[in-house]
Amino acid sequence: MTHAPQLNSTPRTATGPAIEAQSLSKSFTVDGRDLPILHEISLQIDSNELVAIMGPSGSGKSTLMYCLAGLDHPSSGQVRLNGMDLGTQSRTALAKMRRGNVGFVFQSYNLIPTLTAYENVALPYLLEGRKPPREQLLTVMDEVGLGHRVDAQPPSMSGGEQQRTALARVLALAPEIVFADEPTGALDSRSGELVLTKLNEVARKPGRTVLIVTHDPAVAARCDRVMFLGDGHLVDEIRPNTAAQVADTLAQLTSKRREG
Numbered sequence: 157m158t159h160a161p162q163l164n165s166t167p168r169t170a171t172g173p174a175i176e177a178q179s180l181s182k183s184f185t186v187d188g189r190d191l192p193i194l195h196e197i198s199l200q201i202d203s204n205e206l207v208a209i210m211g212p213s214g215s216g217k218s219t220l221m222y223c224l225a226g227l228d229h230p231s232s233g234q235v236r237l238n239g240m241d242l243g244t245q246s247r248t249a250l251a252k253m254r255r256g257n258v259g260f261v262f263q264s265y266n267l268i269p270t271l272t273a274y275e276n277v278a279l280p281y282l283l284e285g286r287k288p289p290r291e292q293l294l295t296v297m298d299e300v301g302l303g304h305r306v307d308a309q310p311p312s313m314s315g316g317e318q319q320r321t322a323l324a325r326v327l328a329l330a331p332e333i334v335f336a337d338e339p340t341g342a343l344d345s346r347s348g349e350l351v352l353t354k355l356n357e358v359a360r361k362p363g364r365t366v367l368i369v370t371h372d373p374a375v376a377a378r379c380d381r382v383m384f385l386g387d388g389h390l391v392d393e394i395r396p397n398t399a400a401q402v403a404d405t406l407a408q409l410t411s412k413r414r415e416g
């Protein structure tokens with residue numbers, strides 16, 4: 157069997173958005189003081205959407221992704237994934253969900269340097285004591301342009317190759333919701349194109365959803381929607397047509413910030 161691990165054996169009856177946040181706020185405690193990072197963010201992302209989050213460095217994009225993926229807890233507000241309220245789940249249920257239904261590609265790739273690229277991709281299966289579906293994993297690696305690098309170890313790989321290995325590791329598990337923090341950040345335009353094509357294809361499969369963070373207007377323009385984050389507020393949202401339009405929206409946001 158090559159099925160991704162499932163959250164539980166009961167079929168989901170809940171409908172509604174794949175990702176939903178209601179008044180999500182997040183603060184960190186720094187030197188005993190409350191440092192607010194995200195302010196009352198509400199959003200809905202439907203199944204089969206490919207959505208990008210953009211915003212200046214430090215605006216809270218990664219923090220938002222962690223909260224939405226259940227890797228961090230909001231200080232207040234609610235997050236639902238496929239109808240499941242993360243705030244009411246036990247630690248065990250959340251851990252199970254993170255292993256099965258949700259895939260997260262970290263900005264730092266988190267690869268094991270002494271394993272080959274293939275072994276890194278197969279690792280989630282090995283950790284669960286399951287036989288990795290070799291052909292399936294090799295196909296995913298091939299699709300993101302790593303076919304010739306399956307036996308390479310991360311220290312001998314370029315940043316872009318490592319980034320695609322981290323992506324392949326998540327995609328190979330076929331999670332319902334893929335979160336990817338800057339998945340094309342280290343890629344040249346040709347590899348970026350491959351990754352975008354693959355993410356697009358994933359988002360069109362039944363019951364699947366993809367949310368990415370990107371700085372690249374060309375990448376964002378290939379998404380269904382782009383949400384703009386400024387100083388921890390969701391400040392704008394567009395259905396993009398062109399990269400130029402995305403770049404314009406981002407520039408307006410940055411200039412508003414300077415004025416304000």
Ligand SMILES: Nc1ncnc2c1ncn2[C@@H]1O[C@H](COP(=O)(O)OP(=O)(O)O)[C@@H](O)[C@H]1O
Pocket residue numbers: 184185186191193211212213214215216217218219220
């Ligand atoms: N664990 C933490 N403790 C304190 N401050 C944090 C922590 N994580 C992030 N921050 C701060 O929150 C802000 C947003 O960070 P982040 O979400 O990484 O932004 P982005 O991904 O948009 O660059 C930054 O000012 C960062 O320094």
Ligand SMILES: [Mg+2]
Pocket residue numbers: 217218219263337
């Ligand atoms: Mg970030």
